[in-house]
Amino acid sequence: MTDTSSLGANAPTDTTVAENADRPQTTDRHEDTPDSWTDYAFEGEPKLSVDGLDVHYGSDQALDDISIEIPEQSVTALIGPSGCGKSTFLRCLNRMNDRIRAAEVDGTVTFEGQDIYQDGLDLVELRKRVGMVFQAPNPFPKSIRDNIAYGPRKHGTVQTDLLAKLTGRDDSDQEDEIVERSLRQAAIWEEVNDRLDDNALGLSGGQQQRLCIARCLAVDPEVILMDEPASALDPIATAKIEDLIEELAEEYTVVIVTHNMQQAARISDQTAVFLTGGRLVEYGETDQVFENPKSQRVEDYITGKFG
Ligand SMILES: Nc1ncnc2c1ncn2[C@@H]1O[C@H](COP(=O)(O)OP(=O)(O)O)[C@@H](O)[C@H]1O
Ligand SMILES: [Mg+2]
Numbered sequence: 001m002t003d004t005s006s007l008g009a010n011a012p013t014d015t016t017v018a019e020n021a022d023r024p025q026t027t028d029r030h031e032d033t034p035d036s037w038t039d040y041a042f043e044g045e046p047k048l049s050v051d052g053l054d055v056h057y058g059s060d061q062a063l064d065d066i067s068i069e070i071p072e073q074s075v076t077a078l079i080g081p082s083g084c085g086k087s088t089f090l091r092c093l094n095r096m097n098d099r100i101r102a103a104e105v106d107g108t109v110t111f112e113g114q115d116i117y118q119d120g121l122d123l124v125e126l127r128k129r130v131g132m133v134f135q136a137p138n139p140f141p142k143s144i145r146d147n148i149a150y151g152p153r154k155h156g157t158v159q160t161d162l163l164a165k166l167t168g169r170d171d172s173d174q175e176d177e178i179v180e181r182s183l184r185q186a187a188i189w190e191e192v193n194d195r196l197d198d199n200a201l202g203l204s205g206g207q208q209q210r211l212c213i214a215r216c217l218a219v220d221p222e223v224i225l226m227d228e229p230a231s232a233l234d235p236i237a238t239a240k241i242e243d244l245i246e247e248l249a250e251e252y253t254v255v256i257v258t259h260n261m262q263q264a265a266r267i268s269d270q271t272a273v274f275l276t277g278g279r280l281v282e283y284g285e286t287d288q289v290f291e292n293p294k295s296q297r298v299e300d301y302i303t304g305k306f307g
Helices: 004-020 086-092 123-129 144-154 162-166 172-185 205-217 235-248 261-267 286-291 296-302
Strands: 046-057 060-071 075-079 103-111 130-133 223-227 253-257 270-275 279-285
Touching: 046 086, 046 253, 060 086, 060 103, 060 253, 060 279, 075 086, 075 261, 086 103, 086 223, 086 253, 123 130, 130 205, 144 172, 144 205, 172 205, 205 223, 205 235, 235 253, 235 261, 261 286, 270 286, 270 296, 279 286, 279 296, 286 296
Parallel strands: 075 253, 075 270, 130 223, 223 253
Antiparallel strands: 046 060, 046 103, 270 279
């Protein structure tokens, strides 16, 4: 960590004059962003560490030279206007972009010090440890129990099928425990414990999203990536998800994309602001970023002047 206080206090003024001249919504990707604007210092080793990350979709650049370190057991919020690369960035953290043909990823991402883009990496294991929850709840059209047990069965943690029973192994009790533990952790157990064999698609949107979080928790992840997990939900369901995220951060590392700045301010410990051109402009403690941003463009964005 370098001189945030001295450089951070002085450096922005030079650029803000030019930036503010007429168009705060500048598309100048080469605007100077001093390292001190994104050089967030925290205690302990980073859980995820990203260095010089570029992503292109064909000839379009979606992320430009992103470097960021994410601390464990906390909530990191990613904010910024639509199209600035937040989802692309999140997908880089568990190699979900591998599934998008046009996406070309350069740079390094390490998870607990291990390069996740190295040849031969076990992607199933990576995505188990770095799980993901999407914008629209996407339960399988199966029972609530089967949704939660899906991952542990796939990974061989529990064996409860007919073959297992015939060969004398039946982990039904263990599976029941995982189902209950995961649903409790996702704060939905009380609402569904009397209908575990009902189809998950019969749940409300907010319940479905907590079910998807429970499904993610069932395989014991370390990191949970969430891409606007509450944007399709009503305010009450949103509040439940927000409470849940804060609780989860006591045990897990949560990285959440949100277009809702109040939400980021409420639930996150640190905030990364992406702006046009796929650039990370500011990263720091959430209170500092919202109350005293170093970048004028970030201040304009946060105060609603654009975006
Ligand atoms: N699958 C894709 N194929 C091509 N371009 C994409 C794809 N996904 C995103 N993009 C482009 O990359 C840029 C960043 O998109 P995205 O990461 O979705 O931003 P955000 O989540 O911040 O709205 C946008 O210009 C978008 O059009
Ligand atoms: Mg997005």
